[in-house]
Amino acid sequence: MSAETRTALLDRQFMKSLPLTIHLCLLESNPTPSLSDMHTFIQCYYAVNDLRDDNTVIATVENPVSAQQEELHKSICSLTAAVAALSTEQQQIKSALKQPPPSPLGVEATESLFQWLLF
Numbered sequence: 001m002s003a004e005t006r007t008a009l010l011d012r013q014f015m016k017s018l019p020l021t022i023h024l025c026l027l028e029s030n031p032t033p034s035l036s037d038m039h040t041f042i043q044c045y046y047a048v049n050d051l052r053d054d055n056t057v058i059a060t061v062e063n064p065v066s067a068q069q070e071e072l073h074k075s076i077c078s079l080t081a082a083v084a085a086l087s088t089e090q091q092q093i094k095s096a097l098k099q100p101p102p103s104p105l106g107v108e109a110t111e112s113l114f115q116w117l118l119f
Contacts (some may be wrong), residue, residue, distance in 0.1 A: 007034075007035070010035065011033070011034065011035050011038070012040060014035060015033075015038065018038075018042070022041075022045055024043060025041075025045060026038060026041050026042075029041060047088075
């Protein structure tokens with residue numbers, strides 16, 4: 001087997017082993033790359049992706065409060081307000097239950113009945 005054939009087979013095997021995203025990007029930039037071209041392209045590809053990841057991390061650090069966190073905060077605030085309203089309503093019901101029930105005869109009839117019982 002000639003050296004050119006071995007190199008072509010190795011290049012093809014190396015190309016097949018690449019992840020699909022890198023494989024497609026490499027073929028777009030150079031349809032017939034050599035092994036050294038592939039190596040250079042892969043190094044550049046990973047460097048660009050690392051730079052993107054670093055920028056994403058920096059953006060996340062600069063703005064730590066995401067939309068989900070804001071939505072969660074709003075939900076917690078609304079739940080806290082609802083609990084406070086329920087607590088107030090519960091206190092009102094408790095105080096209403098502590099008061100004696102009104103007489104079915106009315107206040108005047110109850111007082112006159114009480115006086116009649118005393119005499």
